[in-house]
Amino acid sequence: MGIHSIRFKMTFLLVTIVASLVVLLLVINVAFAEKFYISGKSKTMHNTYDKVNEIIAKYDSGEINKTTMMTELDSYVSANAMQALVVDSDWTTVYVSNMSGDNRLLQRLMLSILLGGAGKAEENSEETEELNPKDYRVDFDKFGQETVDILSTTSNYTIQKVYDKAVDDSFMELWGSLDNGDSVIIRLPIQSIKDNIEISNTLIRYVGISVMFIGLVAVFIFSAYITKPIKELSKIAERMSELDFDAKYTGKDKGEVGLLGNSMNDMSSKLEKNISKLKSANLELKRDIDKKEQIEQMRTDFLSNVSHELKTPIALIQGYAEGLKDGIADDVESRNYYIDVIIDEAAKMNTMVKRLLTLNQLEFGDDEPIMERFDIAELVRSVVNANEIRANQKNLKIITENADNTLYAWGDEIKVEEVITNYISNAINHCKGDNLIKVTIENKDDANIRVKVFNTGDAIPDEDIDRIWEKFYKVDKARTREYGGNGIGLSIVKAIMTSMGKEAGVRNLDNGVEFWFDLDCDVK
CATH class of the missing domain: 3.30.565.10 (Histidine kinase-like ATPase, C-terminal domain)
Known part of the structure; x- marks a missing residue:
């Protein structure tokens, strides 16, 4: 399979397309997967905040008891793989999810309020003054080294991406206050997305390589089916170039290859007819040329032979006529002899000329x-x-x-x-x-x-x-x-x-x- 063959080009093209798609998929996955995931989880956190706010409001109004409130919140928060903590104005725990302890989430809530909630402190100055982080054993040196990336902010809460050095993990956090004044923090680990992206990239690479290999084998097999009629047409064209017009395309293909084959058959028939006409014309031309050359040769021979044959009788006639003129034949018998010779030679010349004219008419087809x-x-x-x-x-x-x-x-x-x-x-x-x-x-x-x-x-x-x-x-x-x-x-x-x-x-x-x-x- 040469590098210029259709089979090679089809295989190379498929491998190039698949490889390009795999690389493009990897790039898109690396560049946008995490952002897409974060965007989706941000919406989930918005919805979770609204749900927590709704359930707490029902609890405050007496529609549901504490057990029901805890059950509904656990069901919703756990379903989204989140951790949540709700505390009242006295920092008394109203709700904490089963997946986390009160102390860790409380420390995160307090730290978020202290480091990022200046506006909240001004609005709730009395509550802020009563807040004493030392009572909750918050290690500010450790938390101060955290990397915080604010994703979105509303009048009630802030969503941010945080790297927690204490647990060496990254999280998305929503912290703020509910409609009843309770403080809330909702936390979602996002390290798993990075692992998932890496796993998906590895899967894409393996799948891409597998697809390329399978595609290579498939193209190698099926390209033979595609190139077979093309090779047949190539052989037919080669035979036609050698004026073998018995070569015909006999395939049943209804597509472009079949149309090309039928066109080549039509061209072969027309070429055969035209070449046949051309050969006939050439043969006729050759006959005309041969006839012209023959006529020219006959004319040359005729002039040469006639001049040769007439030379002797003309010489005799001239000689005897001059003898008569000079008076050599002074008696009647001699003069009659000279005259008879002249008449005889003239008759021979006349007979020869008539025969030549007859022969020329026969040879030229005029008679x-x-x-x-x-x-x-x-x-x-x-x-x-x-x-x-x-x-x-x-x-x-x-x-x-x-x-x-x-x-x-x-x-x-x-x-x-x-x-x-x-x-x-x-x-x-x-x-x-x-x-x-x-x-x-x-x-x-x-x-x-x-x-x-x-x-x-x-x-x-x-x-x-x-x-x-x-x-x-x-x-x-x-x-x-x-x-x-x-x-x-x-x-x-x-x-x-x-x-x-x-x-x-x-x-x-x-x-x-x-x-x-x-x-x-x-x-x-």
Whole structure:
């Protein structure tokens, strides 16, 4: 339990509060208990004086006899743990309590009158002159050393606090005269209050220590109950900081801890949603950035490749045009040859530019495919027939397999026709050996039709087989230039198939190369 934990703080706070209350109680007890006790006893003495005055008055009037008077006074005085003495004008004892002797109280009464009753002496001068303390054996030297503290004074009596050295004790005394002229002294020992205060202080200390110990144990036990859900919330917050939004508060507390837990659950859900949205936005932004970088790279590659591809035909056109201008070809046959070269190179440039524009539209998504149901077998037969003249010119044979029956597929028919045309044109340009080109249609599986175009000839080198789909990439640059190729046809094929969400590929066989592409089957 660290000094910064709630458990420690609660324990420390309770101990501090209890200790402060105990100290405060001790201070109040020491400072005010005696005064409070004296104040209360002063009221009791006032009441006792009135009671004694009342009972003596009844006795003087004959309402009660002496025995009754003595009994009533003893009952009242003893009940308040007091001593009392009443004497008449001749100092004859009218009443004395059972708890004290006549002589001691009489000495106290006489001493109080002599030392503190100047006013009384003037009012009762005759009685004062007849008073002879020596007749009552009063030791004035001893009594003169007493400490007297006047608490209150009336016209009939005085209440004072006295330390009686003879008995080594402190008392409260009421001395004065009754309504009938009798002198009275009422005495109450107050040393017991000091003992009681000391006892109460000791009790407070013991009780305080016990309460602190019990409170310490109770706080240590119950603080675990209070801090347990807080620790749980701390762990949940820590897991949330690590983006673990499965962490939830499951407590049943209805107070502040429960409210905090439910708020954390709400915050967790909102954070998860917002972070999900943020991730989606970041992903979209990343795609946009990647697309922008891709477009920029494509633009750079396009400019670089176009400038490279156009350099040769432009140079040829420029050279032959300058030859015509300089009159190098002075006969008709030579001029026609120069003109045919210029026308041929211009046509190649035109074809390349058109293909590049088509490829750019496909790559940028500006030419979306129109998906329709068509007969792929009929389309294959149509493209093969269109290319038979070129094949015959090169002594090549084109055959078809499974292309005689009707077979429906889904795709953009015009773009698929361009794919087949590119494959067959590429096969015608690279066919060697047996001079055979075979176009096959087959069911790859229940969901796909595969069209394959095979030509005999040299295999594609392994280091080039994955790059032939790149724009302007040529395996054999001299041969490609020979038949007017520019390395764009297969890039167009790849872009078309990608736009339709299907695959295209190539593989080397023992006696040639096979290109293929897939289409969705007709679903009835």
